[in-house]
Amino acid sequence: MAILNLIDRFSRVLAVISGFAIFLMAGLVVSEIVLRNVFSVSLTFVWEVSVYLHMGAIFLGSAWTLRTGGHIRVTLLRAVLPRAFEWFATLIGLLISAYMTNALLQLAWTYFRTGRTSGSTSDIALIYPAAFMAFGAVLLTLQIALRLVHIALGNPPEIDNVRDGDSAPIMD
């Protein structure tokens, strides 16, 4: 199933981008500290951009996190009726995720239509972070839907062996 692999690869690329967004955030904040304390210059946009990077990182990394079993779930009853509950839980998750995605798409559309900005000195258009969040949510919903396909095909619903380092249990 080439399309399934392609979506998995895309999700992983987004997760790497999401991680490097946190690196970028750290770099921005350190630059602000150095410039402020050494040159008495403040980068006024740093906190705002950092917040948006964080927001984007949460949603862009969500699909790969789901695919690799990183999103936490209560497994109390799954152990008793694994097959039926896997379908049921995935369907519930799909419904809620679709609802959330629709809400975030509407928010992004509103920001796009009204041209709303942050109102700060940097005056960043809110459509940018909202669009990243909505896009990440779309991909998350798609991964949940594909999870149903994987279950139907008899494939494992989650990838166990990711290439993110052997001894990092929270990631593997």
Added chain:
Amino acid sequence: MPLPSIVAMISLLAILASGAWVALGLMGVGIFSLEIFRSLPVEKLLAQSIWNGVSSAELLALPLFILMAELLFRSRFIDGLFSALEPWVRRLPGGLLHTNILACAFFALVSGSSAATTSSVGRITINELDGRGYDRRLTIGTLAGAGTLGFLIPPSIVMIVYGVLSQTSVLKLFTAGILPGVLLTLCFMGFIAVLSKLRPSIVPQHTGDNSRIWKERMAGLPSLLPFIVLIGSILGSMYGGIASPTEAASVAVLVTLVLMAMERSLSLRALCDAATGTARTVAMLGLIIAAASFLASAIGFLGMPQAVAAFINSLQLPPLGLIVLLMVVYIILGSFLEGMSIIVMTIPIVLPLVVSAGYDKVWFGVFLILMVELAQISPPVGMNLFVLQGLTRDPLTSVVRAAFPFFIIMLCYVFFLAVFPQVVSFLPGLL
């Protein structure tokens, strides 16, 4: 309690028990309850709550400390932490289980996050203690309990949030957290020591040579150096007036990168792995925080916090009775809600009640932090439980059972602080 609140609680249990993802489950309960009981534009509220929940600048310390932990995990000096602490605790009853507690207390000095503390220390110690034959349940339990020290021992993100919301001095709150944090660490270590005396089978019997223990202790000190440099850079940048607590987290990332480069463990592969690992943890925690933020709004609209406050007021309790009742309420809330949401939701209602009962705001801050710490290990929604489940891949029920004794210790400890509030107010009083 009003019907909408009861339905919300039951539907939360049902959705989470179904095995749905926690973040989506929290959202689902809010959506379901509001669609049934309130005529509101739920989609707009959901989107705005998610936006507000994850757009807080205070939250930025969390991904930065997670990134630092991911980098630390991929460095070699992490191995050194365990081996450096080992000779210091080897002869104590309970042996290396104390490394979990001390490493958490140590890490809490560089991290303001409970989840990041549990995750970072757990990654280092779980496999090591498993391999040496320590009781797995106790290994997980010590991590669950001591991991919560991340909130109490400064710098603490939750304390900053409380300070801002309650208009209390953050410096006083940080200072107030020190003594209770040290005492709680000693309580956990005392419990391990007593338990290992009563049930010697929980720890492997050490047969090593202790004649050179001081040499080993001194030899291990250089391994602690990277952590001392990290702690120094974080506390130094904060108390030196160079950086805010959240900025100090980015300093920690930079210092970790420099230390890794000096150690020659910095590579493109390590950076990519750390980036992906950070993305996974940030996505998991961020989505839960976003969902909890929406659920907090939803139960606010359902009138649950007001119902609780009205109930407490009607009882006309003495001060200690009020605190005991609040403990019960916070435990119930902590079973369903994420800590930050509990604080944000309850401060406007509870703080005036507590202040009028004679307790000061700094004391209540520490009390609230401890109750939030309890929430971190209260099922079904407990962030430290989730982190440990992710680390160990054990069923959540096993993690909950492992954490239970430490939950009880913390509960008794909170009661102790309510009876002797001087333990909290002593150090801030010296400022």
